Amino acid sequence: MAKLIDGKAISVQIKDECREKVAQMKAEGVEVTLAVIQVGNDPASTVYVGNKKKACEYIGIRSLAYELPEDTTEEKLLELIGELNARKDVNGILVQLPLPKHINEEKVLDAIHPSKDVDGFHPQNVGALCIGKPGFVSCTPAGIIQLLKRSGIEIAGKECVVIGRSNIVGKPMALLLLRENGTVTVTHSRTKDLKEVTRRADILVVAIGKPKMITADYVKEGAVVIDVGIHRNENNKLCGDVDFESVEPHCSAITPVPGGVGPMTIAMLMNNCVESVALQK
Ligand code: GUN
Numbered sequence: 001m002a003k004l005i006d007g008k009a010i011s012v013q014i015k016d017e018c019r020e021k022v023a024q025m026k027a028e029g030v031e032v033t034l035a036v037i038q039v040g041n042d043p044a045s046t047v048y049v050g051n052k053k054k055a056c057e058y059i060g061i062r063s064l065a066y067e068l069p070e071d072t073t074e075e076k077l078l079e080l081i082g083e084l085n086a087r088k089d090v091n092g093i094l095v096q097l098p099l100p101k102h103i104n105e106e107k108v109l110d111a112i113h114p115s116k117d118v119d120g121f122h123p124q125n126v127g128a129l130c131i132g133k134p135g136f137v138s139c140t141p142a143g144i145i146q147l148l149k150r151s152g153i154e155i156a157g158k159e160c161v162v163i164g165r166s167n168i169v170g171k172p173m174a175l176l177l178l179r180e181n182g183t184v185t186v187t188h189s190r191t192k193d194l195k196e197v198t199r200r201a202d203i204l205v206v207a208i209g210k211p212k213m214i215t216a217d218y219v220k221e222g223a224v225v226i227d228v229g230i231h232r233n234e235n236n237k238l239c240g241d242v243d244f245e246s247v248e249p250h251c252s253a254i255t256p257v258p259g260g261v262g263p264m265t266i267a268m269l270m271n272n273c274v275e276s277v278a279l280q281k
Contacts, residue, residue: 146264
């Protein structure tokens with residue numbers, strides 16, 4: 001039986017640590033503020049944004065909500081970001097993705113001042129991660145490192161295979177595992193003989209976006225498997241990119257879906273908000 005990596009419990013630990021730090025800052029007269037911008041009303045985005053606001057409330061972070069109509073122009077959005085960049089009382093700025101098609105996502109993310117980019121998406125923060133300088137790190141991969149560390153899983157010297165090369169998960173994940181002295185391989189849709197590569201992994205991080213694609217034949221006996229995917233199956237039940245029933249008996253540890261990687265993203269966002277205060281000094 002594999003050890004279940006409990007993302008729910010670990011995310012609560014991190015949020016409680018943030019809560020303590022925020023209380024201490026408040027006692028010293030410092031308030032932490034996160035501005036959350038949503039354009040349009042994509043139902044999934046509304047749920048995510050609602051969860052972010054709730055987490056802020058729990059931790060004691062002030063949240064400013066900007067709910068803009070679907071037809072907001074790129075110019076208007078950039079103007080709002082400019083205002084928030086200039087405000088001394090705003091520490092973090094988050095623009096919920098995806099944005100409506102008429103808005104250039106890259107231009108918008110680049111407009112957020114790197115010192116307020118709590119999502120860690122700005123090229124300056126991505127570059128900082130690449131060369132080991134301080135900066136914000138994308139929340140989901142940062143959360144995965146915390147899952148591994150807090151579950152007592154050693155990364156140094158391990159064969160780490162990442163499936164997926166997105167800017168938000170795959171690429172920063174590879175850089176973080178490398179920073180922890182893992183031996184890292186990144187695979188993707190054009191990888192030849194994916195199974196041959198994934199079967200080398202001591203730590204396998206799966207972020208492909210295809211429900212239950214990874215079955216036991218992709219996994220080495222005793223591997224640690226981290227599942228970033230989240231989908232609804234034909235019975236409306238949540239499932240990941242990993243076929244849990246098939247893979248679990250072969251792992252030493254595995255994240256469930258739900259309750260694995262998912263809760264860590266918001267916990268790490270909160271952590272980035274708390275750290276933003278020191279970074280801005
Ligand atoms: N949409 C889905 N995930 C994310 C995220 O982590 N940050 C932002 N800004 N938008 C998202």
